[in-house]
Amino acid sequence: MNTQVQRALEILKSGDARAFDRALESLQAAVYGFGMKVCGNREDAEDTAQETLLRLARQLKDFPDARALAVWLYKVAKSQCLMSRRRSKFAPAQMLSLEALMPAQTEPAGATLKSWEITPEEVALRQEFRGKLEQAILSLPKPYRLVLILRDLEQLETREVAEVMGISEDTTKMRLHRARVHVRNALADYVQRAAPRSPGRSVAPSVARPVPRRVDRSADRRSPAPATASTGRRRHAGRGESATAPSGTI
Amino acid sequence: MTDPRCKRIFALLSDYLDGELPSSNCRELERHLQGCKPCIAYLESLKTTIQACRKYQVRQIPRPSPRVRAALLKAIHK
Numbered sequence: 001m002n003t004q005v006q007r008a009l010e011i012l013k014s015g016d017a018r019a020f021d022r023a024l025e026s027l028q029a030a031v032y033g034f035g036m037k038v039c040g041n042r043e044d045a046e047d048t049a050q051e052t053l054l055r056l057a058r059q060l061k062d063f064p065d066a067r068a069l070a071v072w073l074y075k076v077a078k079s080q081c082l083m084s085r086r087r088s089k090f091a092p093a094q095m096l097s098l099e100a101l102m103p104a105q106t107e108p109a110g111a112t113l114k115s116w117e118i119t120p121e122e123v124a125l126r127q128e129f130r131g132k133l134e135q136a137i138l139s140l141p142k143p144y145r146l147v148l149i150l151r152d153l154e155q156l157e158t159r160e161v162a163e164v165m166g167i168s169e170d171t172t173k174m175r176l177h178r179a180r181v182h183v184r185n186a187l188a189d190y191v192q193r194a195a196p197r198s199p200g201r202s203v204a205p206s207v208a209r210p211v212p213r214r215v216d217r218s219a220d221r222r223s224p225a226p227a228t229a230s231t232g233r234r235r236h237a238g239r240g241e242s243a244t245a246p247s248g249t250i
Numbered sequence: 251m252t253d254p255r256c257k258r259i260f261a262l263l264s265d266y267l268d269g270e271l272p273s274s275n276c277r278e279l280e281r282h283l284q285g286c287k288p289c290i291a292y293l294e295s296l297k298t299t300i301q302a303c304r305k306y307q308v309r310q311i312p313r314p315s316p317r318v319r320a321a322l323l324k325a326i327h328k
Contacts (some may be wrong), residue, residue: 134306
């Protein structure tokens, strides 16, 4: 779970009036930020924050712990975003096919590898890159956009994203992968044009490492090579989505 | 990426980066990566994309409305 949100909810549940304003500020930042990322405009983000936090005030005491409350809070915020009045100008209605998202055979591997040596810090600071990233995220169909935002931007766990979305973990992972690939492909042209060339940096040593996460996942973290997991077909959400068909359209 | 092995690996990359890939698939993926430059390059670019997403923050957050503040303040004193 997003630790900032969880901590703020703990403060509110504890009734600590001295820390109230700090907690409210954190929640406003989280919920308004979520609304901006999903809806892409200030008006809908403000509505999302206002309605979500008013509902929180009514139901603050109904949840046994802050984590359950945080999941509920994201569910409410998500519903508010889905009811948003203004449609994103980028969002298409269609679903994403992994087959269609695969890179072309002609993509030059060496050039691609070198261009993406740009560091996250470098890209995060660039206004132009930021704009491209926003555009790429907003161009995702909402079911994919929500999963990507919850998992990678809000940094919820897979099971928490699944809970917020009301879908299975397998479907969550499938949507997440397609969403990431879509965003990566949308950024590729810009990155290859704009990335500085840093001689001597090697990509290969970092390849085998998972991306470090900001939140503490120590309780249920699985290593890149867990010992006992099975790839067998698991329970899936409805809506006709098959999580084991990499090339299917969902 | 028309090689069927690349296609299969391509579908596993996010789970691998998240540390959520079962060990058997993990070994298969790492073996494949040993000799496949396009897959290594794609994995790296996906990793950079994820990291950029994680660093993305919305700017200029407005203050919560007085109505929200009053409602929550009342709720914590219940």
